[in-house]
Amino acid sequence: MAKERIKQVTGILLALLLLTGSLTEEAQSIWSTPSKLRTTVGEEIPIDRMFPPSMLRHVTLEMNRVESPALQALTSWTDEGHGQDVKRVNVSNVTEVNASNATEEPGRINVTLRLLGLIPLKNIIVDVLPPMELLPGGHSIGVMLHSEGVIVVGQAPITDGKGDKYYPAKVAGLQVGDVIHRINQKAVKSEADLARIIDELGRAKEKIEVEWSRNGKMNKTEIEPIICGETKRYRIGLFVRDRASGVGTLTFLDPKSKTYGALGHVINDADTNKRINVADGKIIPASIKSIHPGRKGAPGEKVGLFQEDKADFSGDIKRNTYVGIFGQLEGKLTNPFYPEPIPIALSAQVMQGPAEIITVVNGDKLERFQIQIDRIMPHRSDGKGLVIRVTDPRLLNLTGGIIQGMSGSPIIQNGRIVGAVTHVFINSPSTGYGCLVEQMLEEAGLWKKEQKEVGTLQKEQSPFFELLNK
Known part of the structure; x- marks a missing residue:
């Protein structure tokens, strides 16, 4: 009887120990870090941002470059908007590298983390891609979208x-x-x-x-x-609709493929709240004529006029996705603040802190406004990977914060395109969501969807690592 009781107590203690260990910062970092990451040439692999220092002090890194012709399809940008997944890769050569030279050229890096140099904790495949640069937008656009078929919006x-x-x-x-x-x-x-x-x-x-x-x-x-x-x-006995239109903001233009991204969120039908499948559509410049400021419980909006007769640019609409609309742009697009394309920021390169957005609040003049990135949530798959807050006094005075028509305004931090403004918090109009640019690139067809890069969760330190640190 006593032996059975000892077994039960021992089992309970082991279960509690395992549960406690699973909630630690170290365990969460191992589980939450994916097995596949991506970065660009010249950028370091952000191991120190994925795992806590208490863990890294007792971990050795093994890095090997995997060389194979079949990997070329995975370690390049798509030129025509559609990447092809490689299901099987025959490795022809493996070369040992280190943190200082691992990202010198495009390729695939296999990273293994070993505790005390012996126990394997995590294996990560890192695809190193050529640098990607985009021309930031901020321009107000008129969006005209035609659906595939007609949408039932009512019955009579x-x-x-x-x-x-x-x-x-x-x-x-x-x-x-x-x-x-x-x-x-x-x-x-x-x-x-x-x-x-x-x-x-x-x-x-x-x-x-x-x-x-x-x-x-x-x-x-x-x-x-x-x-x-x-x-x-x-x-x-049906009411139907075949189109939608409104004012939004252009996010970026890829100067090589002429692919643009805009809005940062899906276009849904106003009555059914369901995504509109695109038959055809176009975007043209819009001029902002007035602003209805937002307030708690009542989102504001930009009021604009479509400038079809004197459009410097126009584009078709090929995709209507959860992170915006995408298509091909024709004409001349200029940005006085960034006349040349600038790099993108991967989610691991985005930091909490100051940033800026580019948007229009009067006419067609692009302006910069200061914001704060409060949270980074790359795990989210709904296009709301950022929580942002308007801090610019002038913008707060003009608009109250984030308003309708501002969706798609590019977010820029440290000279890199981070993402786009998407949604406003109804009860806090100075705050809202942003989407990450890498998710927009995936949906635009400029980034292959196979690899994901995410951050880590901060939890309590494991007693095991506390013991090692003493």
Whole structure:
């Protein structure tokens, strides 16, 4: 009986020890640091920022360069917007390197951390890429986006000549947020297309087969249209929308590929709050005419006019993603503060502290304003990797902080593009989120998505390392 009790107590103590150890700074740094990182030529591998000093004093680093022709696809920027993943790599040569020369040229570095030179703690693959430079934006833009098909934004009864009300589409199962793509195999590209095709088929007494999607899944449904007693046209009882427009801010331009990034967040339909799938669209310069300052509980906004007649630049819209819109830019883009492209900052190079944003608050004049980066959260996959706070007195006086239309304003720290302004905190308009530029580059097709770089979590020091440090 006593032996069983000793076993139980021992088991509980071991479990508590393991639990305590898993919450320490050292354990969290090992678990939270990914097995694949990336950096650029000439930049150090930020080992000292990933692991606490108490741990690094008792760890040795082994670094080896892996050389193989197959790795070239992983250690270069994409020229045409689409990188290809390499599933298998045949290593032809391995060369030992050290921290001082590991990133002298593009390639792949295999880093092994060993406790006391013996016990392997972590193996990290680091892909060293050529330097990337972008031209910062800050320009106000008008965004015009056309969806694939038409988006159902509401339902309404159809009243026939006798006064009876019908909901043909609702009865057939269509809901707000669904997207109608084709009717009887005819493409529906606009609200006018939908109304015309339904009326024509109704008058011809033909069956109507609607092809529609919900959350990306395609469906087919037969709907019987009803002739409206008021309009004398055949209808199915839906309100739909085929486009969205608004004012935002350009973030960057890649001078080599002419790929731009803007907004820093997805464009959703205003009624359904669902992402709009892009059929086509364009961006053009916009001129800011007035500012509605933000206040607690009520976000502010920029009010602007599209400058289509005298546009210095324009671009198409190829992608609408969680970190912004992307496409190809034509024309001349200039930035008086950064006339030449500047480097990007990886998440490990971003620091808490002062930074600046470039945006427009009057007309089309670019201006710089001071902000503070309060938090860096590269683990987040929703495009909210930064918490930023406006500190510039003039901007706070003009706008109250972050307002609608400011989304996409580039964030610059130490001469590097860090990311873009995205969202405002509703109850604290001086504070908001920013997205990291490397996530924007991934969605733009300029950065391969295979590798991720993240930071570490700060926890209590392990008693084991405390003992080693004595």
